Amino acid sequence: MITMKDIIKEGHPTLRLTAEELPIPVSPEVKQLGKDMLTFLINSQDPELAEKYQLRAGVGLAAPQVNQSIRMIAVHIPGIEEGIDEPILSTVMINPKIVSHSVQNACLAEGEGCLSVDRDVPGYVPRHSRVTVTYYDLEGNKHKKRLKNYPAIVVQHEIDHINGIMFYDHINEESPYYLEEGMDVIS
Ligand SMILES: O=CN(O)CCNC(=O)c1cccc(Cl)c1Cl
Numbered sequence: 001m002i003t004m005k006d007i008i009k010e011g012h013p014t015l016r017l018t019a020e021e022l023p024i025p026v027s028p029e030v031k032q033l034g035k036d037m038l039t040f041l042i043n044s045q046d047p048e049l050a051e052k053y054q055l056r057a058g059v060g061l062a063a064p065q066v067n068q069s070i071r072m073i074a075v076h077i078p079g080i081e082e083g084i085d086e087p088i089l090s091t092v093m094i095n096p097k098i099v100s101h102s103v104q105n106a107c108l109a110e111g112e113g114c115l116s117v118d119r120d121v122p123g124y125v126p127r128h129s130r131v132t133v134t135y136y137d138l139e140g141n142k143h144k145k146r147l148k149n150y151p152a153i154v155v156q157h158e159i160d161h162i163n164g165i166m167f168y169d170h171i172n173e174e175s176p177y178y179l180e181e182g183m184d185v186i187s
C-alpha cells in the first residue's frame with residue numbers, strides 16, 4: 001500500500017518533469033499502481049486508517065508524486081455528507097487531456113495544498129472554472145468529462161503534476177490574494 005514515505009517532496013527532480021504518455025491498454029503494473037493510488041486517497045480520508053498509517057488527507061494524487069513519471073492521476077472527491085453518499089468523482093485517469101475550458105477562471109477560497117509540499121503556501125491559485133477532460137480508464141475505455149467547481153480544480157492540480165507544475169507556480173507573488181477580473185472564488 002502507498003504511505004507517506006512513498007511520496008516525494010518538492011526539490012525532487014521528478015516533480016518538475018513532463019511525464020510520459022502511456023500506451024493503451026496499460027500494463028498490469030501500471031493498472032496496479034493506479035488502483036493503489038486511488039486506495040491511498042480513500043485511506044487518507046478515513047480517520048482511523050489515516051491515524052493508523054499517519055496519512056495526510058488528499059483528494060487527488062498524480063503518479064509523479066510516487067516517483068513514477070507517467071501520465072496517470074487518481075481523484076477521490078467525497079460527497080458533501082462524508083461517507084454517507086456517493087463520492088462526487090472517484091476515478092483513475094490515464095493520459096488525461098484538457099480539450100476545452102471556460103474563459104472564466106476560478107480558485108478555492110482556502111487556496112490549495114499538496115502532499116509533495118510540507119509547508120503552507122497561502123494565496124489564490126487561478127485555474128479554469130470549467131474544463132472538458134478526455135482520459136482512458138484502467139480498462140482502456142476512453143472517457144470525456146465536463147467538470148466545474150471543486151472537481152475541476154482538483155483535476156487541474158493533478159494534471160499540473162504530470163506537466164511538472166506545482167500549485168504555487170500560479171500564485172501571484174506580489175499579491176497572493178489578487179483577484180483577477182471575473183474570478184470565481186469557490187468555498
Ligand atoms: O496532488 C495532490 N495532492 O498533492 C494531494 C494533497 N492535496 C489535495 O488533496 C488538495 C488540497 C486542496 C486543493 C486541491 Cl486542488 C488539492 Cl488536490
Ligand code: NI
Nearest residue numbers: 113114115116
Ligand atoms: Ni499535489
